[in-house]
Amino acid sequence: MPRLTDARKELRRAQIADAAVRCFGRNGLAQTSIADITAESGLSAGSIYAHYRNKAELVRAAAREVLAKRAGVLGEYAAADTPPGPDDLLALLVAAIDPAEARVGVQTWGEATTNPDIRDIVVDMTGRMRAMLHDCVTAWLVKVEHHDPDAARERAAPIAHRLMALYQAELLYVAMRTPDQEEEA
Template sequence: MPRVTQEHFDARRRQILDGAALCFARNGFHATSMQDVLKETDLSAGAVYRYFRGKEELIAAIVGEVLGQVHEGFEEAARSTPPPPPDVLVPSVLGRVLATKESLTVDGRPALPRLVIQVWAETLRNEELAATMREGYTAVLGAWTRVVEAYQEAGMMPRDTPPTHVARTMMAGAMGFLAQQALFGPAPVEVLQDGLRALMSVRDGGTGVGA
């Protein structure tokens, strides 16, 4: 019997996760059955259950993967001296995450933002998924906080605001942008970049206007 390579294992796992993500984004978590996932992936039950025991494991794996990509992007930035400014950093990381899922579409629109909305809704009733989300977001918040601390160390940002407050605001911007993608349709990350840059240029008393 031929030996199954790690590459084959990884490709099959990717196939299952992508198929499940499409199903969840299209119909929601509860309206999707494992039979729907089998049909989407064109795999047998044995092939899928070898990797995942059910929908809960699938959604947890998808969430963990996306949050891991976001976390990695901001950890990388935190190690820079200094990190790129928010109007460059946030759209860059978000754009990379969206690009990894750009082949997954529902009705011609990116599936990831729709999936994010579905996951947020599911956390209200699924404590296990909520715990996975909290763990992932806590790690991301920690990375973003270190980025803000690096801004303050470099003199790019005043020290009179707690770094976690700034980090949570940046996180809110990224999460809100994803939600808008699901509600209002796709928009390039340059929209977020331009908006952040304009907000960063505001000065007290309007001194930045027309300067």
């Protein structure tokens, strides 16, 4: 049997993680089985277990997939000649919220209250997202508001914290909408 290249392994891992996000969003973390993810991905259980040891690893991968999407967008915003200000940044992030990903995020937060492995994932991912928001706000303060870089980094911290809280509130709001409400949005 031919061996998978590293690039092919990463594509397969992403395929599995995307299937997990869809299943978690549809069925919930607790109700989703590896068999559900197998069926959704179109792969064998052996293939799934060759890439992920357990469901906690799949939750971690799903969270990283979602975060990677946000990281790419936030990186582009921070690198722009005119980065968006905090209000515009929040509006852009909210407009990009996928309802299934929002449901997975909220379920993951809930699971984090009782599962230390999931808690570690949530703490790590939240910290990374806040750091990316901090970088975007710092870039805006320096490039648009013409603050000194050191002062901008300091001033950006509480702004990024509030942006993170507002973004999480919007995720909860989107996650709680019914399919009919999603269609209206």
